[in-house]
Amino acid sequence: MTIAVTGLNAIDSPGPGVAVIRGLLEAESFSCRIIGLSYESLEPGIYMRDLVSKTYSIPYPSSGMDALMERLQYIHQQEKPDLIIPNFDSELYSFIKLAPRLKKMGIHTFLPTLAQFEERHKVNLPAFGEKYGLSVPRSKAVYTANETLSLDREYGWPLVVKGKYYDASLAYNHEQVKAHFNRISAKWGLPIIIQEFVHGTEYNVTGLGDGEGGVVAAVPMRKQYITDKGKAWGGISIDDKKALALNAQFVRETKWRGPYELELMKDKSGNYFLLEINPRIPAWIYLAVGVGQNIPEALARLAMGWPTDPFTHYEVGKMFVRYSWDMIVDLAAFEQISTKGEL
Template identity: 60%
Template sequence: MKRKIVVAVTGLNNTDNPGPGIPVIRGIRDSQLFDVRIIGLAYENLEPGIYMHDHVDKTYQVPYPSTGSDALIKRLEYINSIENIDVLIPNFDAELYTFMKSSKKLLQMGIHTFLPTLEQFEERHKANLVEFGQKYEIDVPFSTSIFSEADIYSLPNSFSYPVMVKGKFYDAYIAYNAEQVKMHFNKISSKWGVPIIIQEFIKGTEVNVVALGDGTGQTIGAVPMRKQYITDKGKAWGGITLDDAKMLELTRKTIKATKWRGGMELELIKTNENRYYLLEINPRIPAWVYLAVGAGQNHPEALVRLALGEKVEPYSDYEVGKMFVRYSYDLICNIGEFEKLSTTGEL
């Protein structure tokens, strides 16, 4: 018989730049072990997941991470008093810090999370990537952090254009000259603050790995993928699982060295000389995780089990050549639902 559990999930923004919430939910709903009630936690009132009642049983609005953890905890206490949440899976980069800081308090409320430690989270930050690469002997592009527009003109000579301009949490643009760097700097910093990371542009094919570490250094699952088509926002529209031993090795090495705890996505560039550069470690499950589920590795289910303290055997295999193709779909809903959410904060 399936076990009844309640899982709260953020990242219901299943838009053209999707959050991982809905794919994570699909993975958990596919589980043969759990009979799950899904509580959606939404920041904005048009996150599509709120209105996807097949996936999300009930949604509550929660305060933005920028408000601080006290407000978040207060709101979660209220939600938990009604829903009795077993596991909470945050899916936004920008909120992870707040949830990691709050994880002890959440556990006292009976809410389990399975997140990286603050140390893991900090050292893999884009701004710290160069040191990260040195420490763990992983190739990374040269990069530096800047804090003001003026810094753009004093960038080290070692940079040659084009360069990548990246935000602390989100957004990455390519710039071919200082003027473009300035434009992207202002655009990104107004949204996500400073620092802005200026990164060497490395030519090659972008490949990704979705992986899950159990916190002891063991890799529970890892599936490599190449994006087959990329939208103008840089998001994969279609992707295919790869048989690439080097990528898996790099993933295992990273997880072992950092004792990574939780879901992650490695963004890599494979150069024409067959070298792999680590561009970024996203400290959470990526939006394309359902490809891994489809290929035989249910990472969301495994993460829920790890959060609940269960011992999970590593996945040893996945199906190569599985593809995902994203599509969009127009949900029809009534203004009454929008009204209810806007006035009560619940739906």
């Protein structure tokens, strides 16, 4: 089987691609060949030739769906991929829309529906929480920095300033709110989400929904080592019954289809707040593989329409510790991906 994977940017704020590929290559139920799909010539995964057989650059989501489809048709002619696993929030819209056309070409996907994708958007989180009975922090989507001026009276300080796809910073006064607003909106566009800050401990759950309300996989994790960008650089699998119950409620109520990551905050009273729903595999997915739930493998099986039993357990108290690694790369390889768009 040939599987195309995005998110090869294994950098300090890493894309999930390399971890997803490790899971796929360790799958016990099939063997596969990996095609990388990259946006930038220096995404480290491009040069990990023991993991990625060949990489093709693809156009940024801002180039539109037609440009992406044209490129995927070319890649299809060359490689005949059976499956594509997109790993970025920002590219999901295009892949969800293109999924029926890809299916006709023989390329499978297993993605959330467009309604699920839109509904869980940070901008829509308050309505989402209300609809499905999930506790979420109060938040408001704003289009100008002035709209934030009264929110501190409602939510108190600090405020969390979030980009629509990525990035979040804490602000302790209006000057900081404005600075974060300008920085994040310049990078990710509008709106900016201003969210109430919940004091507590952050937990994450990654999982896989079968699209009919069933949980195929779920592993909760506590971050142990967090980078200045808020990314987990180390974490541990935990046995948190409340987090798992909340996860099951999320999947059952939304009938979530595909992989996801829930970002949860547990306050001092033990109450959970759902901070974010990432509609894709997280970068720390290899922990799930390591504790007995190979989510990339199960995802590939679901996408191919193969019978897939839900995982029923995982090892608690296993840690992941991330590291960085310098590869030595010939200039010719960089030239190849930069000029020809494939390597």
